[in-house]
Amino acid sequence: MEPQLEQIKTEIVTFISSTVGDAGANGVVVGLSGGIDSSLVATLCVRALGKEKVLGLIMPEEHQKDGGHTMNAVALAEKLGIEHKLIVISPMVAELEKHLPKNAGELSKANIRPRVRMALLYEHSNALNLLVAGTGNKSEETIGYFTKWGDGGVDFLPIGNLYKTHVRALARQVGVPQGIIDAPPTAGLWHGQTDEGEMGVSYEKLDRILYCLVELKLTEKGAAEKSGEEFETVRKVAGMMRKAGHKLRVPPVCKVRAPRLL
Numbered sequence: 190m191e192p193q194l195e196q197i198k199t200e201i202v203t204f205i206s207s208t209v210g211d212a213g214a215n216g217v218v219v220g221l222s223g224g225i226d227s228s229l230v231a232t233l234c235v236r237a238l239g240k241e242k243v244l245g246l247i248m249p250e251e252h253q254k255d256g257g258h259t260m261n262a263v264a265l266a267e268k269l270g271i272e273h274k275l276i277v278i279s280p281m282v283a284e285l286e287k288h289l290p291k292n293a294g295e296l297s298k299a300n301i302r303p304r305v306r307m308a309l310l311y312e313h314s315n316a317l318n319l320l321v322a323g324t325g326n327k328s329e330e331t332i333g334y335f336t337k338w339g340d341g342g343v344d345f346l347p348i349g350n351l352y353k354t355h356v357r358a359l360a361r362q363v364g365v366p367q368g369i370i371d372a373p374p375t376a377g378l379w380h381g382q383t384d385e386g387e388m389g390v391s392y393e394k395l396d397r398i399l400y401c402l403v404e405l406k407l408t409e410k411g412a413a414e415k416s417g418e419e420f421e422t423v424r425k426v427a428g429m430m431r432k433a434g435h436k437l438r439v440p441p442v443c444k445v446r447a448p449r450l451l
Contacts, residue, residue: 194362197355198233201347205237208345209320216242217322218313220306220340221266221273223247223258227324228265228369229360230347234322235269236363244319245273248306250282261369268366281305303339311342320344328353328395331403332426333433334388341436352399353392390426394418398426 209217216238219231234243247262254277266273285301310321323343325335327350335341348356353374360370374384374392385391390398394416401412402423409427413420 201233202237214320215318218244218319219322221245221247221262223261225360228365230324232363240270243271245271247275248278251279278305300336303336307339307342326351326353326356332429333436337436352396354396398423
């Protein structure tokens with residue numbers, strides 16, 4: 190896979206550079222979680238633009254600010270030599286929670302966090318003429334595993350066409366620290382939350398199934414046979430894909446004919 194990874198890296202670096210250049214932006218801002226996706230994106234942005242044009246925002250909650258993921262994010266930013274800021278989001282989250290409907294569920298409350306982070310990224314983007322570099326990968330994007338107008342609110346997705354399996358391989362290739370690569374992926378929605386725990390399927394299984402459904406365009410039965418995974422797991426993943434449709438489309442516009450102005 191190494192020659193393929195080198196080509197992929199070159200294409201992504203070129204994509205980042207041209208996207209920022211076409212927008213007339215001064216660089217990018219990246220939300221650094223200490224996880225593999227944001228670490229890879231930040232690394233590739235530095236390759237594409239230079240460290241002076243990459244800003245990292247590290248946005249933990251109070252109970253996370255001294256934790257492993259936050260420390261990994263700080264260490265990565267220092268390794269890359271990029272400017273970075275640590276912003277504890279707990280006061281903002283607490284203020285917004287006061288105004289939620291009384292029947293708001295735990296997921297609604299959890300989703301405040303990525304939306305606060307998105308708002309902070311865009312405030313820095315607006316003030317400094319930067320683009321928000323998204324950190325979503327194809328595994329998550331395809332099944333809608335992101336918060337609408339939260340971590341899904343970005344200007345472009347450098348690794349949005351790479352499955353998690355490929356993200357891990359490319360991260361090793363470009364020198365992302367092994368401790369970050371090996372850490373259980375988490376969106377930081379609540380204490381102890383992990384991506385695989387919430388999705389109910391490992392990334393390894395998910396990627397094999399998605400490859401069969403998306404790239405090979407197999408039926409659910411065919412995907413189960415080709416991937417070697419249980420049919421129920423394949424059906425679950427296919428259902429997640431269908432439910433994600435509204436997250437992957439731009440808002441629909443009513444096609445009413447506009448009245449004449451002239």
